[in-house]
Amino acid sequence: MEGEFGVDRWDQVGQKAAYGAALALSPYLLIKVSWVVGSLAGVLPIGTGFGLAEWVVLNTVTVGMAVIGIALALALVRPWGMRIPGALVAFCSWVGSGFLVSVLPFGLLSALLDVGGDSQGGGGDDPAMPVWEGVLVEFGFVGMGLGLALAVPAYLRRRWPDAFIGRVGDGPPTVRPWAAAVGAAVGLVWIYWAAGGTLGIAHPAHRNTDWYVLATVGGFWALTGSAGIWTVARARPARLPRWLPLTFGWVGSGSLFAWSAWKLPLTVYVALADPADAIPPENVSVAVLLHLSAVMAGATMMRRLVRTGNRVTKSRALHEITDRFEG
Numbered sequence: 001m002e003g004e005f006g007v008d009r010w011d012q013v014g015q016k017a018a019y020g021a022a023l024a025l026s027p028y029l030l031i032k033v034s035w036v037v038g039s040l041a042g043v044l045p046i047g048t049g050f051g052l053a054e055w056v057v058l059n060t061v062t063v064g065m066a067v068i069g070i071a072l073a074l075a076l077v078r079p080w081g082m083r084i085p086g087a088l089v090a091f092c093s094w095v096g097s098g099f100l101v102s103v104l105p106f107g108l109l110s111a112l113l114d115v116g117g118d119s120q121g122g123g124g125d126d127p128a129m130p131v132w133e134g135v136l137v138e139f140g141f142v143g144m145g146l147g148l149a150l151a152v153p154a155y156l157r158r159r160w161p162d163a164f165i166g167r168v169g170d171g172p173p174t175v176r177p178w179a180a181a182v183g184a185a186v187g188l189v190w191i192y193w194a195a196g197g198t199l200g201i202a203h204p205a206h207r208n209t210d211w212y213v214l215a216t217v218g219g220f221w222a223l224t225g226s227a228g229i230w231t232v233a234r235a236r237p238a239r240l241p242r243w244l245p246l247t248f249g250w251v252g253s254g255s256l257f258a259w260s261a262w263k264l265p266l267t268v269y270v271a272l273a274d275p276a277d278a279i280p281p282e283n284v285s286v287a288v289l290l291h292l293s294a295v296m297a298g299a300t301m302m303r304r305l306v307r308t309g310n311r312v313t314k315s316r317a318l319h320e321i322t323d324r325f326e327g
Contacts (some may be wrong), residue, residue: 014154017147020079022070024143027136029066035059068203069144072096076148076155086159094302095150096144098254099262102217104145106210153247168231168245169238179300180229186294187222190215193282200286207281218259222294225252229301251303257298262293267291 018239036059038044039052040203046055072092075081081089157164189200194215198204228249280287 011154011158014151014158015077017150017154018073019147021144021147021151022073024147025066025069025073025140028140029070031133031136032059032066036063049070065139068092069096073144073147073151074279074326076151081155081248082159090156093148093155094250094254095258096254097152097251098146098258098298100141100145101221101251102214102259103141104149105217106213108142109193133175152250153243157243161253164243164246166242167238168240168242169235170242171235174234177229177233177301177304179297179304180226180233182293183222183229183253183297183301185228185242186256186290186297187219187226189290190219190222194219200283201281202283203279203281206279211281218255221255222250223246223252224236225250225254225256225298228252229304233304248303249301253298253301253305255298256294257302260294260298264288264291264295 035044036056039046039055039059046052047058050058072089075084075089076093192199193201194212201207225248228245228247230251231237231245232242232249267280267284267287270278270280271288282290
């Protein structure tokens with residue numbers, strides 16, 4: 001069955017997911033705009049620990065991020081999205097997916113375990129935020145995460161179909177990717193901490209439930225992404241559909257890069273400023289090393305994926321030319 005883009009059923013699911021993602025994030029955008037306008041007008045309170053300028057700047061940045069997220073979701077489904085440079089859409093999708101694949105399970109687990117109940121130093125939202133606003137914010141993140149999880153692979157498959165066709169064993173094995181090994185090592189450290197390990201932990205008492213959950217989720221995606229990249233490089237198992245390790249490699253590398261690229265400057269700031277109200281559980285030097293390694297590994301893993309896709313596309317094009325010549 002074909003539609004506007006010559007799509008199959010999977011693409012139809014991806015298109016609906018993209019619209020759903022844009023719709024889910026819209027309330028978050030409106031809430032953040034209301035916070036900026038309301039605080040400037042003096043009718044809404046400023047978040048605890050912030051001055052007016054800091055509060056406006058922080059929420060203006062999140063407004064911009066929400067606008068980019070909604071535009072990205074629409075670009076994945078609308079015809080004009082196919083005319084945007086592929087590298088730009090791919091990079092934004094990669095970073096956005098990397099952020100949201102961690103937020104999604106965290107949001108679900110927070111509902112089951114009441115993760116926010118023992119959080120320390122919230123993410124900048126005022127503790128007096130109405131419950132309905134908190135629900136809409138969580139809904140926006142979870143909805144965007146679910147939507148991108150379905151819409152991004154469908155878009156990539158539609159724009160670069162050759163990279164997702166065939167089996168892992170169709171191409172020859174390549175040099176083992178060092179970035180996958182680094183990413184796996186980072187993931188193992190996070191899993192070790194999530195399991196209660198204390199090596200590299202400077203302040204064990206400051207660990208709370210959300211810290212454990214985030215360490216578990218981050219470690220899971222680091223290991224999953226590394227396994228995907230390693231599978232493609234080894235060309236084993238040969239009969240495994242190519243799209244499967246490519247998808248996990250894409251998401252896992254994005255998670256490594258996006259979250260650590262955000263946490264690295266915050267960790268460096270804590271190391272230099274040593275604020276009394278921000279005491280991370282981890283040894284700051286160890287945390288900086290891990291985040292720096294994660295950023296480098298994630299970016300290099302993404303580069304490997306792009307090279308793999310280009311190599312497959314060129315190989316198929318060469319085969320088509322050869323077949324035509326022989327025919």
